[in-house]
Amino acid sequence: MKKNIQVTIDEHSGFCFGVINTIKRAETLLAQTRKLYCLGDIVHNNEEVQRLTDMGLVIITKEEFRQLHDTTVLIRAHGEPPETYRIAQERNIQLVDGTCPVVLALQKNIKNSFEAPDFKEGQILIFGKKGHAEVVGLAGQTNNKGIVISSIKDIELIDFQKPAKLYSQTTQNHDEYLALIDEIGKRYREAGHEDFFTHYDTICHSVVNRAKQLTHFASLFDKIIFVSGEQSSNGLYLFKLCKQANPHSYFLTHLEDLQVVPINDHDTIGICGATSTPMWLMEQVKQQLLDPLK
Ligand code: SF4
Secondary structure (H helix, E strand, C coil), X not given: CCCCCEEEECCCCCCCHHHHHHHHHHHHHHHHHCCEEEECCCCCCHHHHHHHHHHCEEEECHHHHHHCCCEEEEECCCCCCHHXXXXXXXXXXXXXXXXXXXXXXXXXXHHHHHHCHHHCCCEEEEECCCCCHHHHHHHHCCCCCCEEECCHHHHHHCCCCCCEEEEECCCCCHHHHHHHHHHHHHHHHHCCCHHHEEECCCCCHHHHHHHHHHHHHHCCCCEEEEECCCCXXXXXXXXXXXXXXXXXXXXXXXXXXXXXXXXXXXXXXXXXXXXXXXXXXXXXXXXXXXXXXX
């Protein structure tokens, strides 16, 4: 056992308010019914999904959702496209809408832009990860006519002779978004249509604030253990920031992964995580570090 290590959990890590709200709704309903369907993983963290499935949550795919009828289904914080609401109506499925208010507002803004009579020739651009649940929900507001931009090379899909409005998935990398805005703006200027391009600041403040704060936190310790599901967009982004601020940062998904983290006597260790990382899991990591025999 390593001696005299100091372990500190970042007090700002843990679920964001959007995820907290959805999980609370699931827990409340499960306490009453003992069984509840949820469309897709409720949160991008397998440990937390397991905790809730043990309570009776049943994770279903879109295909399984299409087969259900006369039941209740929870929509997670990422939100869903309009098609999901249509299917629910047709099949008498009651939706418990756990869409985060920040995502809901973004969906509405995209829909309004897409349907605006003076934007018929325009293009909706969505900076996000292709196939990510939130992006599917956002693109659905445009009948899937919006252009999803995952990296700078995707800007070749834009027609610079037509107007465009750019939005970002809420959990995207802020610096990459600013670089994208610069590049698209430049291409519109070169095309002589500078005024055709509008962009909106739609990255969630929970993520932006955590990014700033984590960079500072990561610099305070010998080692950083970043706890997150591998599928979490903001987890991968925030870990990248930790690694930049502290090269001795380690990505941990399961408690067993701790075995590969080299711990020395007298190390100071900071534990932090994504907006989808439960605090209880970070507490377990701390306990395991302090008392590995438990
Ligand atoms: S990261 Fe922001 S937008 Fe996403 S669920 Fe959390 S609060 Fe909502």
